[in-house]
Amino acid sequence: MYVAVKGGEQAIANAHRWLADRRRGDRDQTELTVAQISGQLRLAVDRVMAEASLHDPELAALALKQASGDLVEAVFLLRAYRTTLPRLAETVPLDTAEMRIERRVSATYKDIPGGQVLGPTHDYTHRLLDFMQLAEGRTPEPARAEQALEACPQILELLDDEGLVEREEDDGAEPHDITRDPPDFPVDRATRLQMLARGDEGYLLALGYSTQRGYGRNHPFAGEIRLGSVEVEIVVEEWEAPVCIGEIAISECQMINQFAGTREAPPQFTRGYGLAFGHNERKTMAMALVDRALRGEELGETVQGPAQQAEFVLAHADSVDAAGFVSHLKLPHYVDFQSELELLRRLRRAHGQPDSAGKRSEAADDGVEQQGKRRTHDSSETEQVTQ
């Protein structure tokens, strides 16, 4: 006699317990602290903050710990926490020209006012495993300059004086808020940039890469990439100037792209823009490529590559959306599957496959009538269906 299986509740509780055990790992090893994660796995922390749209290194590190290092899961944890937070104020726009520079490079000019600053980068490291780290070798202190770097101008502003680069204007419009309002396609550039800023890095990287390989080519140059700290300011009532409430580290990338011009507009360089919390250079470069690709329609270019199709790119960029919907395939689909089974059996009978009684149906389109005659608990039919 068949008895329906119960006990989902106990199974879930036990699964969670086992998961916690796996997370902790070998009890003879010291437990990883959140401070260690935020201090020593900072790039993972930065990525989680960027894609979760919440700047909080400690909580991002906690999410990473809780997720056993699964970045997409950590982004989800932090995002789900973010959504419960009240919105206390809106900052004034960040001024990245005033950034306290840690790194700043341009691929378009050899020498630039303020200089090229490599900063803490993996570029030019030889990707050789450093076995000293396996043996817990000591790390020397960094070399330090006498004084901090001056704030330095944005390179694209220099070209701007000649009118060679399109000018970005603040039209004063209230930007759409993707965390509060549903997207309403087609969306404007401010909305697109918000969606790209929290988009999955791997996804944007692949799309950006595709534009370089000819799927919507737009001839990019890395005009400027900068990384450092900027002040976050808010306007407080009864206070004349905006008040600084702290500093956050951000990465910014401005791509310069060719534009052939139209009958109305002269040839000009155009821009693609990328911005992310923390040290997220690859992400901002990919974002800038995709941002520019998505401007194709506005600039009168032929839209042919996947990276140029706004609805396609934006609707699938979010890892929380994507991971959720893909993973939901693990949920039971008994009912839909049963409906499909029933249909498939009917179609196969109509097709002339022997049914469970070994008979062939007489006509190809009488599946409906056949339904009343069929028997379904024969093993031979199961084999047919499951092949």
Added chain:
Amino acid sequence: MNGYNFAYLDEQTKRMIRRGLLKAVAIPGYQVPFGGREMPMPYGWGTGGMQLTASILGESDVLKVIDQGADDTTNAVSIRAFFERVAGVETTTETGKADIIQTRHRIPEVSLRHDQILVFQVPIPEPLRFIEPSEEETRLMHSLEEYGVMHVKLYEDIARHGHIATTYAYPVKVDGRYVTDPSPIPKFDNPKLHMSEALMLFGAGREKRLYAIPPYTRVESLDFDDHPFEVQQWDEPCALCGARDSFLDEVIIDDAGGRLFVCSDTDYCQSRREEVA
């Protein structure tokens, strides 16, 4: 629960969703965009339904959660436990005792009453999505009532297979106006949407859309005069309760291909067995 508002979402968000629901009830079958929030469960696992449930749930309400018709499937257990934790409401597995029923993929077998609300979890709210992937386009098609493509799709089924090959998420027309996705319920359940006494709400979290079928609303499953809509039938009754009028799940009972059929609606099956006993 400490640190969280009643039913998880903050009151402003719940009000925003309720305003959306009022619009949805006023325009039956129309997909209302809403500012969907992240929930602490993954998208695709019922976050849309959960946001609607959270928005309409009161402290004295009794909640039932089913998945595939059953109260004991793991995700139903998980969502029920979530609301017990964040709202402290009473829950039940008995359809008749529930004020709000959140469901995935089924409508309970017994008729619902006018004082009950059924909340559906919806993965893809746009019935035209698999014909036209662009949201811009499908919105235009809805506003122009341009539904010919859907009939063409159903016609192509008939031309290829001899009958309509859609077995679940079977498109309906609500109140003679909007073609609507009834969520992936089997077409067996479609007739229950028509003139239902209970209010039916649909939430799609990832897609940030909600819609409604108000009580006593006409709901027609799309079909043709010479190929009328029809539902699945089984040759045998439920192996547990003997029901012949319920949707049956096929259960494999051994490794020799032995199978039997049981009610997918566990409460319906259980109550029928208790009646006999």
